[in-house]
Amino acid sequence: MTIIDSQKNLFGGCIVEPAALPSDPAEFTARLEYSLGVWKADGVKLVWLAVSRAQSQLIPICVAAGFVFHHAAEDSLQMVLTLVPGSFIPPYATHYVGAGGVVIDDEGKLLVVSERHKQFPGRRLKLPGGALLAGEHIAAAVVREVKEETGIDTRFEFLVSLRHWHGYRYGKSDIYFVCRLTPLSKEIIMDTRELVECLWLPVEEYLADTDVHSFNKLIVRTAAASRSGLGEKYIDEYKTETYELLVP
Numbered sequence: 001m002t003i004i005d006s007q008k009n010l011f012g013g014c015i016v017e018p019a020a021l022p023s024d025p026a027e028f029t030a031r032l033e034y035s036l037g038v039w040k041a042d043g044v045k046l047v048w049l050a051v052s053r054a055q056s057q058l059i060p061i062c063v064a065a066g067f068v069f070h071h072a073a074e075d076s077l078q079m080v081l082t083l084v085p086g087s088f089i090p091p092y093a094t095h096y097v098g099a100g101g102v103v104i105d106d107e108g109k110l111l112v113v114s115e116r117h118k119q120f121p122g123r124r125l126k127l128p129g130g131a132l133l134a135g136e137h138i139a140a141a142v143v144r145e146v147k148e149e150t151g152i153d154t155r156f157e158f159l160v161s162l163r164h165w166h167g168y169r170y171g172k173s174d175i176y177f178v179c180r181l182t183p184l185s186k187e188i189i190m191d192t193r194e195l196v197e198c199l200w201l202p203v204e205e206y207l208a209d210t211d212v213h214s215f216n217k218l219i220v221r222t223a224a225a226s227r228s229g230l231g232e233k234y235i236d237e238y239k240t241e242t243y244e245l246l247v248p
Helices: 025-041 053-064 138-150 203-208 214-225
Strands: 006-008 014-016 046-052 068-072 076-082 095-103 109-115 129-131 154-165 173-183 195-202
Touching: 025 053, 046 053, 053 076, 095 109, 095 138, 095 154, 095 214, 109 138, 109 203, 129 138, 138 154, 138 173, 138 195, 154 214, 173 214, 195 203, 203 214
Parallel strands: 014 046, 095 173
Antiparallel strands: 006 014, 046 076, 068 076, 095 129, 109 195, 154 173
């Protein structure tokens, strides 16, 4: 009997090599049982095992051995087994991350949108924006989202504020960064799949709209009054120092 190939990690666990998993359920059952005995004797705390869709017949065997589901992707399921009670298992995908743009032109007009699928009735004008893609930078994401929704080209200037709240999609939390952008074009080309309205609106008119949430008004006031903030060079690079964003 041979142990299933794996790599030790820095935290006392081992990561099973997906390509090394036997496709035959009987062989996998025997080798997994043997491997778990060896790993436990070696003091391994956690066993991480990713099962692909093509190997899904192995999942019930893992569950019977005590593995639990950690997270899933389109083509694989990540499972974990605790061999040493009390070992820490890091959580996965606890938050969504998004970005919205405060786009104000040289005439003092704000770019606003009204979504086709609203949580509340009414016009509900808001800032354009949306979720970051995997591996995407905040500055790139907000420029992309504004372009996709409104057709307006913009340049990222600085980070204005952020919002953090819980109970979002699938019960996850949400962090939403608000960025100041400079428009590089004026002609609106609205994405009719997502929006029912998109326009340039005087900032004062937006702030006077009773349907606009008070937090959105605060963000726009802050962005309109600010001339600088947390720039791209600070949010683009890893730094050991802690930077505190002060919103005037």
